[in-house]
Amino acid sequence: MSASLAGVPPRPHPGTPRPYHFPAVHRHTLPNGVTVAVVPMPRLPIVTAMVYVDAGANADPVGEEGLALLTASSLTEGIVGCEGTQLVERFEQLGTVASVWADWEGSYARLTVLKEKVAPALELLAEVLRAPTFPVREVERLRDQRLAGLTQQLAEPRGLADERFDAFLYAPTMRYARPVRGMQETVPRLTREGVAAFHARHYGPSTTMLVLVGDLTPETGAQLATTAFGGWSHAAVRGPAVHDMAAASERRIVLVDKPDAPQSELRVGHVGVPRLHPDYLAIVVMNGLLGGFFSSRINLNLREKHAFTYGASSSFEWRRAAGPFTVGTAVKTEVTGRALEEILKEIDAMRAAPPSASELALAADYLAGVFPLRFESTAAVAGTVAMAESLGVPEDFYSTYRERVRALTVDEVYAAARTHLHPDRLLVLAVGDTTAVAPMLDGMGIGPVTRVAAEFDPTEGR
Amino acid sequence: MQISIETYTLPNGLRVVLSEDHATPIVAVNLWYHVGSANEREGRTGFAHLFEHMLFQGSAQVATNEHFELIQRAGGTLNGSTWLDRTNYYEILPSHQLEIALWLEADRMARLLPAMTQEKLDTQRDVVKNERRWSVDNQPYGTWWERLPALCFPPDHPFHHSLIGSMEDLTEASLEDVAAFFRTYYTPDNAVLTIAGDFDSIEARQLVERHFGEIPRGTGRPALPDMSLPPTFGGRRREVVEDAVVAPRLFLAFRIPPAGDDAWYAVYLLSAVLGSGEACRLETTLVRDQAIATSANAYTYDLTKGSDLLVIDVTARPGVDPSALEAAVEGEVDRMITEGVGEAECRRALALLETAWVAELQSAGSRADALSKFATYHDDPTLLNAELARYAAVSAEEVTVAARRYLVAENRATLLYVPQVPQVVEVAA
Numbered sequence: 001m002s003a004s005l006a007g008v009p010p011r012p013h014p015g016t017p018r019p020y021h022f023p024a025v026h027r028h029t030l031p032n033g034v035t036v037a038v039v040p041m042p043r044l045p046i047v048t049a050m051v052y053v054d055a056g057a058n059a060d061p062v063g064e065e066g067l068a069l070l071t072a073s074s075l076t077e078g079i080v081g082c083e084g085t086q087l088v089e090r091f092e093q094l095g096t097v098a099s100v101w102a103d104w105e106g107s108y109a110r111l112t113v114l115k116e117k118v119a120p121a122l123e124l125l126a127e128v129l130r131a132p133t134f135p136v137r138e139v140e141r142l143r144d145q146r147l148a149g150l151t152q153q154l155a156e157p158r159g160l161a162d163e164r165f166d167a168f169l170y171a172p173t174m175r176y177a178r179p180v181r182g183m184q185e186t187v188p189r190l191t192r193e194g195v196a197a198f199h200a201r202h203y204g205p206s207t208t209m210l211v212l213v214g215d216l217t218p219e220t221g222a223q224l225a226t227t228a229f230g231g232w233s234h235a236a237v238r239g240p241a242v243h244d245m246a247a248a249s250e251r252r253i254v255l256v257d258k259p260d261a262p263q264s265e266l267r268v269g270h271v272g273v274p275r276l277h278p279d280y281l282a283i284v285v286m287n288g289l290l291g292g293f294f295s296s297r298i299n300l301n302l303r304e305k306h307a308f309t310y311g312a313s314s315s316f317e318w319r320r321a322a323g324p325f326t327v328g329t330a331v332k333t334e335v336t337g338r339a340l341e342e343i344l345k346e347i348d349a350m351r352a353a354p355p356s357a358s359e360l361a362l363a364a365d366y367l368a369g370v371f372p373l374r375f376e377s378t379a380a381v382a383g384t385v386a387m388a389e390s391l392g393v394p395e396d397f398y399s400t401y402r403e404r405v406r407a408l409t410v411d412e413v414y415a416a417a418r419t420h421l422h423p424d425r426l427l428v429l430a431v432g433d434t435t436a437v438a439p440m441l442d443g444m445g446i447g448p449v450t451r452v453a454a455e456f457d458p459t460e461g462r
Numbered sequence: 463m464q465i466s467i468e469t470y471t472l473p474n475g476l477r478v479v480l481s482e483d484h485a486t487p488i489v490a491v492n493l494w495y496h497v498g499s500a501n502e503r504e505g506r507t508g509f510a511h512l513f514e515h516m517l518f519q520g521s522a523q524v525a526t527n528e529h530f531e532l533i534q535r536a537g538g539t540l541n542g543s544t545w546l547d548r549t550n551y552y553e554i555l556p557s558h559q560l561e562i563a564l565w566l567e568a569d570r571m572a573r574l575l576p577a578m579t580q581e582k583l584d585t586q587r588d589v590v591k592n593e594r595r596w597s598v599d600n601q602p603y604g605t606w607w608e609r610l611p612a613l614c615f616p617p618d619h620p621f622h623h624s625l626i627g628s629m630e631d632l633t634e635a636s637l638e639d640v641a642a643f644f645r646t647y648y649t650p651d652n653a654v655l656t657i658a659g660d661f662d663s664i665e666a667r668q669l670v671e672r673h674f675g676e677i678p679r680g681t682g683r684p685a686l687p688d689m690s691l692p693p694t695f696g697g698r699r700r701e702v703v704e705d706a707v708v709a710p711r712l713f714l715a716f717r718i719p720p721a722g723d724d725a726w727y728a729v730y731l732l733s734a735v736l737g738s739g740e741a742c743r744l745e746t747t748l749v750r751d752q753a754i755a756t757s758a759n760a761y762t763y764d765l766t767k768g769s770d771l772l773v774i775d776v777t778a779r780p781g782v783d784p785s786a787l788e789a790a791v792e793g794e795v796d797r798m799i800t801e802g803v804g805e806a807e808c809r810r811a812l813a814l815l816e817t818a819w820v821a822e823l824q825s826a827g828s829r830a831d832a833l834s835k836f837a838t839y840h841d842d843p844t845l846l847n848a849e850l851a852r853y854a855a856v857s858a859e860e861v862t863v864a865a866r867r868y869l870v871a872e873n874r875a876t877l878l879y880v881p882q883v884p885q886v887v888e889v890a891a
Contacts, residue, residue, distance in 0.1 A: 005523060005573075008522070008523065008569075008572075009565060009568075009672055009673055010523075011523065011562075011565060012565050014558050014559050017487070017558045018660065020487050043485045043824070044824055046817065046820050046824075085740075085750060088739075088740045088741040089741040089810065092739045092740070092741045092810045093806070093809065093810050095816055095817040096814075097739055097740060112817060112821050114817055114820065138750075141750065141753055144753070145749075145756050145779070148709065148779045151709075151780045152602070152707075152708050152709055152777075152780065154708065155706055157601075262599050262600050263592070263596060263599075263600045294534065295527065295531045303589055304526075304527055304585065304589075307586075307588030307589050308592070310589060310590075310593040310597075330592070330595070330596045330600070331592070332592060362531065362534060365534075365536070366534040366537060368537060369536060369537010369555065369556050370537055370538065370539055371537075372488055372556065373554055375486075376486060376488065377821065378824070
């Protein structure tokens, strides 16, 4: 339908692209070992300060899963002479909120503040990282809130599907089988002493990176970093190596019961590949075609062709070891079987024939084009620099990303599908009305079907 | 901090806002149509939103799903959203691709109907029904965003009914409805087009003229009924909902002046003192000191027509008695009235707002959307540059006065979610 209409402007052609460069990153190391990265983005009078500590959920002791996250969350609960609301109030009077969290790789603290207040805000941020007091009342309150959240999760099908998918995907002894935030069995075991010990073991200059992004020069950034973090001295150890063994190597189905649910939350996938795999970019583009954006095969099939769902997508989750490859969607209960069939077909099709040059160009042009859109804010750039450090992504990755994405060939992308999609190993998990769903899946010949209650966690008491 | 703003109107009534900024080679195209669920006719709840979906189904020169594909090929992102009284559409893309976005938006504004088919409507109807299941029916507390407006606005008020719509009304929507809605509301004189980011203003004016200049003016949209209401609810309202949840959650709503009114800014700061950031009153008392809640927030709906709503939203810990939750929240509200509001807590709220304001305006998409908003609601996009000063001008005394005027008992609407009582299953011996 591209015939032009009389008197109507025809479809335009793009103009000449204007150059884009990922902002320059100025790195140095303080004498005490803190890594510093300063990224000038002088457009608006704000600065984001982000700290990454090599102490993520990967470093949680067995049986105390959730400790890294509780430690990070407790950082802003107290420093000497200032606790609880009082400390939060000091940040907020500077117009900023210090966000603290952990993921698999690291623990993080981040704030964005008007330029003229960056020095006091950064000193306060350094203080909560160097010398938190972890008041027992506040740590236990945060722990109990986390437990409440885990209980609430049982009634929320999306998050439940995500967490249970990982729990059934990885071998029960793998850290990846249990969520970053811990579980009903482990969170009650977390204590103020455990939090303080985790901090003492893993937080120190040698495991810490400070990223400053915004309206400052490399020199100003270096001075700020020295003032805030230069006096810190403490020996710390990095987290252990991570493993990613799967629970099974055959297809299987797990149905998590949520009686009368109008939709099934479906997750289909297998253990993927580590971030630093040499095929990384080819996999990203291949996944783009499969289910990485709106115009991808899985979304157009499940949403625009069959109207089974509001949306469907696929993703590889990038971690130090192999994170999950997952196709995710929520479909009307009655069509759960048919939707699953279409997902399996699309995964098979990706491996059965190479994509067309036009389809590859769609994914590559999309990914290369939206790249600058991801880095408009100081917070986004800071997050990317910290993430690169946490995963060991080479320094030139972002400056060469766009040309390398566009240089990928049909053969390379097809090879990525053949090598990294494994239809014979798929775990299919559905959170929904299992009484209605089980008969649809039983006859499909996918693999053994296990039905469990929402409360059931296969890694418990492992 | 000031951003560049140029504004003009085409002869066909399309208001155009240009905001040039060459920091990054990105441009945002943003269109607001002044139509939302408030404009739906009886028996067609959810139609404005379903119609938004139809705008991505092609137009005279654009095939089904090609709108998404062309923008994604151009290296851009796009979407649309429907609200009570407006619908927006946007593309954010590399700046040398500006014209493809304008061409796509103009083609659907001028020539949508030739591409509409029953099959497309049936597909999107089912997609939207799945959106409803996903966001409302299969989510804990998911019905709150249709129950709360229903509780706070009278039955004949345009904001009373569900935005996502009922399954029955969605089933009834026809191609004739699509044609009528398009002709009535999707006209240049009922829209604002904003371009923000890396472009040349003279060139952009030429492109806008070329693609939008020939689209005929509409025949006039029917006016919404008078939406003014008494300044308060004039009595307590209350609804208790049993839901498949594990913890009680309380929404406590108050009627307040419409957003943009002089009186509104003090109420906004009141909501921030109560429930924005982590050192706010609700978080301090309910989450920290009393430890009965896992989250506590307060916000305004930002409605500009007739009246607005301030909402307190607190989720209890599992096991907390719903009436204890209610008493604790109302206690905080009462304390706001009796003790008033201090200088320091207003300064905290304002400081947080200032930083968030600057951070938000970093993105071309946010600047474009904010400009379209001010142009649509207040007919003056330059108000964006004056907005922060309006918050900064509010004194603590004015916030106290607002608390005593709007937090009163006869202006409270309670929507309380409680866990369903577990069914007792008799087991045969």
